[in-house]
Amino acid sequence: MVKMILYKEWLKTKGFLFGALGALALLLFYCLLSVIKTAQINGIETLWELVLEHNQVLVETLKYFPLALGALLAVTQYLPEISRKRLKLTLHLPCSQNKTVFVMYGYGLIVLTAFFALISIVIYAVLNHYLAAELVNRVFATVAVWYLAGYAAYLSGCAICIEPTWRMRAVLMLMTAALLLLLFISGTPEAYNRILPGLFIYVLCGQLLIFHSIKRFKEGLQD
């Protein structure tokens, strides 16, 4: 049954995922080509200087990609479910409703993690070639916040899509906007190091919002 729910999610999202993969390839190519060109033309010391003196992370082009990926994946997965209230069909399937919902957003989290792992591997492979391990870690401490924004956008996006009333949707949107603002308020590398674990737990708590929206959907709440 889990396999079939994953199959359903795959059918809904495969087109979007291939598109996102293509967009990511272009962004990574552009972003890392700039790094390689800078290193080759101006020398590796320029890259070090950019990271150390100018607080740059060299992969800023990717800054909003995880956020956009999370939000759009949530819409791709849940828009067909709420359109004509198809979610009723899903919740009528003969398996635990909590488990069904968990598998659905679990699929999304796995997809996001796969994308973020891919980004990390490619970035690491290039930056590790030019920068010291400490500097690579510095870049990744910043990129981790962007990933966190992606997970936050996804979990909140799921809850917003499922939520049956516009009033509550607006509240959820405001909460999400505040969280995302917090995550992008500082562009300084490692600015979030101290609060990153706390933020991670807070973002993961967004799962509760999905179950809250499902409960409200099942109660048949309307505007």
Added chain:
Amino acid sequence: MGIYTPLGCSYLCKTLGTAMEPVISCEHLTHYYGRRKIYEDLNFEIAPGHIVGLLGKNGTGKTTTINILMGYLTPTSGSCRIFGEESHCISPITRERIALLLEGHVQYSYMTISQIEKFYSSFYPKWNREAYYSLMDKLKVAPGQKISRMSNGQRSQVSLGLILAQNADLLVLDDFSLGLDPGYRRLFCEYLRDYVKARGKTVFLTSHIIQDLEKLVDEVIIMDYGSILVQESAASLMGRFPGLTLEDIFIELTGKY
């Protein structure tokens, strides 16, 4: 004003014990959308093996009743039970016994004919693949055709094919005749009646097209704004209005629009 004739299967249930436990029972069901009353103190039961039609004008609460029954709406007061379980927390085992057709024949339209069959078949142990594909053969659609690219009528038939293939004990069909042409509608009603009677299934349905229900339903529940007007066996109701069709009786009881 109409007539309210309480019927249900309480007497039979008490006589025959749990073997005749009603498949569906709703007690003192009241629902309001905001301040707007949909109905008050609705009571009905559906016995196993019966085909019951819930009829009423638009906005009388037919779909609301189905939503409450399936656990997608919390009533203002009262309760419903399906196979003895509270409707707001139906267990997966019981959901396996219920085939649900949503209003508008809603399905996963991003799937193809074969994908949707593959998807549902894994959830239902009694799945009848032949029933589904024999219907699809009649539609002359390719297994790889996406449901979203089919006509409304074809989509309706796919939904009905999935419902029949599920081989469930209870079929809940919300406005099942929507989008079907008259010929297919009649054919489906005849097929459904034979299918249900041969296998001892129970059907609870709503429909806007009443003319086809005469030969299909055993019992009718006619709703008006706020309450049940009639809950009676179709034969008995027709007997009380000789010479009139079920549609005429419906108009007689509920008044013209």
